[in-house]
Amino acid sequence: MDDVAPIVALTAIAALIAWPAFDAWRRRALSREASAVAIELLAYAAAVRAARDCVPLEDPLRSRIAGLRRAVPEIAGFLLTQDLSRLSAQSLSDAALRLSLRLRRRVAFERKMLARTASGLRRGAVAAAVPPVLLVAFAAAGVVLPSSGLVALLTLEALGCWLLWRLARVDI
């Protein structure tokens, strides 16, 4: 039991350190997708204006937009336009332009937020990596932290990493 506890603790700490970084990576990927969809929406708005008719959304674009729905609630507004049969082409085009603008604003905000918090997250990851390194070093020297110490360490690290994740995340 005593042999397994440090390994479990080290694995848990590694996961905790990776958590905020993983979330930042996921948000970057989401921003890239939102940016690409915003560009496609601009093209779609132009196509609707040129045709002066409610051009149906192509399935790949529709599924990409629907994929962003959880992260970008404003998508619900645009998806509603697809269910309104009496909507004018002008209104549809305006809705596409508005969503495109909001996506771009969201992406810009997200990038700014990631840039603002990157150094804090990096510092946090380095500081959170120090205790496991010390644990390994002490273990090599024959000093093993008791289970109560490991629990206290894990609790503090979990709280710290949760706070890093939560504070680096501002939704608009």
Next chain:
Amino acid sequence: MLAPVAARARGHLMEVPYVVWIVLAPAGFALAVFGTRGFAQLHASLREGDLAALARPPRWPLTRAFGGLLAAAPVAAITGDLGAGRWLAALTAGALAYATAPQFLASTRARAGREVLDHLPLHLELVALALDGGSTFTTALAMCAEHAPDGVLRRAWTRMALEARSGTEPLEAMREMEERLGLRVFGPLLAALRSAEKFELPFAPLLREKARHAAASRFARAEQRARAAPLKLWAALMLCIVPCSLVVIAFPVARLLAWIAGG
């Protein structure tokens, strides 16, 4: 010489709880019944967006007392080794829970209010779109309630749409929703809609303009939070993560000191 006296005193103290339990059990049961009802009402008010009801909740002292009891019980169980001290610890935990309950309620209410304000632009946009699509105001409210993401505002909106469907005048239903939510932002919106109705102006452009303002306010709030984020990250680092290294270092240092002290 004092040992038997202390043991007898401890024995007496340990006997007291049984008597107290017998006397207080019905009171505890009654408190649990009323307190659970109070919590259920708070939960329902929060869920349905009846935030105004949270300003002065019914049976609030009993609910707070039940919260105190819930906080005190585990403390009394954990600190059993302390003898009579366990009751002091439990009393302190219960009193703390009782005293801080209003702050918890206020922060929960503020959080629900912020969520409502964050969701408002989308709701107004949905109603405007439905109106652009040729729907009546009542149908637009129902479509908005159907398509909006889940949250306090959506549930409040659903209730308003149901009231409008059942014959209440839509703007009157909106006024009732404003009273329930207790947020000032709905007052100007309602006044603007009444004016538009009076002068027979279309609602959609007005709602879109209000949605734009609400989105700008939301963006400003997010900017404010974003500006404070680096400082908060620093605080989390210093208060939670740096002490972890101290926890790890403290153990061998303590052992070393004990070894030196032991010669």
